[in-house]
Amino acid sequence: xxxxxxxxxxxxxICVLLPNGISQSSIERNKEFEIGIDFARINxxxxxxxxxxxxxxxxxxxxxxxxxxxxxxxxxxxxxxxKIEYFQKDYxxxxxxxxxxxxxxxxxxxxxxxxxxxxxxITTRSxxxxxxxxxxxxFYRYIGTQSSFNGWTLEGTSVPFNITGLGLFVQPGIGFxxxxxxxxxxxxxSSLFLGKDITNDDEDxxxxxxxxxxxxxxxxxxxxSF
Numbered sequence: 001x002x003x004x005x006x007x008x009x010x011x012x013x014i015c016v017l018l019p020n021g022i023s024q025s026s027i028e029r030n031k032e033f034e035i036g037i038d039f040a041r042i043n044x045x046x047x048x049x050x051x052x053x054x055x056x057x058x059x060x061x062x063x064x065x066x067x068x069x070x071x072x073x074x075x076x077x078x079x080x081x082x083k084i085e086y087f088q089k090d091y092x093x094x095x096x097x098x099x100x101x102x103x104x105x106x107x108x109x110x111x112x113x114x115x116x117x118x119x120x121x122i123t124t125r126s127x128x129x130x131x132x133x134x135x136x137x138x139f140y141r142y143i144g145t146q147s148s149f150n151g152w153t154l155e156g157t158s159v160p161f162n163i164t165g166l167g168l169f170v171q172p173g174i175g176f177x178x179x180x181x182x183x184x185x186x187x188x189x190s191s192l193f194l195g196k197d198i199t200n201d202d203e204d205x206x207x208x209x210x211x212x213x214x215x216x217x218x219x220x221x222x223x224x225s226f
Contacts, residue, residue: 032074036187036223038083040065043193043215053093053104053206061216062089074225077123081116081132091142099151104206106144106161112136114171126179134171138195140164142207163207165200169193173218183226189219 041064045055070083087110094103116134142163149156173191180186197209 031076032072032225034072034074034079034185034223034225036070036072036185036221038068038070038085038187038219038221040217040220041085041215042217044213053095053102056092056094067221070219070221070223072118072223077120079118079120079130081114081118081134083112083114083116083134085112085114086110087112091144100148101151102146102148104144104146104161106142108140108142110138110140112138112169116171118175128177128185130175130177132173132175132189132191134173134191136169136171138165138167138169140167142202146204146206161204161206163200163202165197165202165207165209167195167197167209167211169195169211171215171218173215175219177223183224185223185225187219187221187223188217191215191218193218 042061043064044060045062064087066086066088068083068085070081072082073080087108089108090106091108092103092105095101114134114136116132116136118130118132120128120130122129142161144161145158146161147156147158171191171193173189175187175189178186178188193211193213193215195211195213197207200207200209202209
């Protein structure tokens, strides 16, 4: 993940320097640069598993409280978007068989880079509504142990696994911005994630390569516009 950390540092560096350059130039009043932090997301469980395994103490929807950074370049009713997301969670799965059981226990690390476009629908002094579409790529790693137990022979096995993958996705959605003080806004977005892995080394097909993930709350954070 070193390359992702480097991209994040460069993005933060741009977020700090670019507003100063914008404020000193003679740009039009309908152009804005916006930076923000996304604090929380709620989406259907991020990992997809094959039909033989079931989550241990799993929930259909989970809350992600790992902060992420986003920027927007606004021009009139149109805007370009950039966002970096990072997700980490422990996952355990097991079968429902008594004579022969299998189990998987591991940690999932998922990093995403999103580039998108948004179009304003409603624009007032205190609230804005817009639609958007993001395109991006996902880099993930699932590390853990895969085990099995035969109830008839009382024999068991346990082997480590390390799955890495790269996927592409599209994410349409709708968003709202509520003004608080000065140029500080509360941001709320809801979207639908549609993804497809283009490469992975998942020989046992633990993770499905096609993902359909509703995200009732894909962004909840604060932004400041310049």
